[in-house]
Amino acid sequence: xxxxxxxxxxxxxxxxxxxxxxxxxxxxxxxxxxxxxxxxxxxxxxxxxxxxxxxxxxxxxxxxxxxxxxxxxxxxxxxxxxxx
Numbered sequence: 001x002x003x004x005x006x007x008x009x010x011x012x013x014x015x016x017x018x019x020x021x022x023x024x025x026x027x028x029x030x031x032x033x034x035x036x037x038x039x040x041x042x043x044x045x046x047x048x049x050x051x052x053x054x055x056x057x058x059x060x061x062x063x064x065x066x067x068x069x070x071x072x073x074x075x076x077x078x079x080x081x082x083x084x
Contacts, residue, residue, distance in 0.1 A: 022056040026072070 025041035
């Protein structure tokens with residue numbers, strides 16, 4: 001289960017900002033570099049929050065509880081079936 005708050009943030013070596021998991025592209029969390037895909041992730045998260053009024057962390061936690069599995073291991077088809 002992902003936690004919100006300062007302890008859930010990661011310090012980015014490239015810009016010394018604290019970035020919260022769930023909002024940050026997973027490739028950056030794993031030490032990757034910023035790319036156009038990173039911008040796409042940011043746009044997607046912004047739309048998710050704007051359209052649902054929910055944080056990505058609350059959605060991830062709900063999915064993990066429903067499927068009893070870590071979010072990265074849940075297949076897209078399972079998520080699509082769950083919301084259909």
